Amino acid sequence: MDIVTECPxxxxxxxxxxxxxxxxxxxAYRAGKGHIQxxxxxxxxxxxxxxxxxxCPECFVSLGEEDYE
Numbered sequence: 001m002d003i004v005t006e007c008p009x010x011x012x013x014x015x016x017x018x019x020x021x022x023x024x025x026x027x028a029y030r031a032g033k034g035h036i037q038x039x040x041x042x043x044x045x046x047x048x049x050x051x052x053x054x055x056c057p058e059c060f061v062s063l064g065e066e067d068y069e
Contacts (some may be wrong), residue, residue: 001017001018001019001020001022001023001026002015002016002017003015003016003018003026003051004016004020005050005054006054006055007054007055007056007057007059008053008054008055009055009056009062009063010056010058010059012056014050014056016043016050016051018040018043022040022042022043025039025040026040026051034069036048036051036052040068046060
């Protein structure tokens with residue numbers, strides 16, 4: 001299962017590939033049955049962030065840097 005996300009900051013598209021099992025767990029997460037880090041611990045933190053917010057790693061870092069300026 002491939003999920004395409006779009007970063008709301010830079011508008012770039014990203015592909016997150018999920019196995020069938022991961023897809024089922026992602027569906028359970030979307031239905032409110034747990035936290036994404038518990039449901040998909042085998043995904044990278046960047047991929048989990050893309051699934052939650054769509055924000056890409058580069059923009060996530062730049063958003064955090066703005067807090068310190």
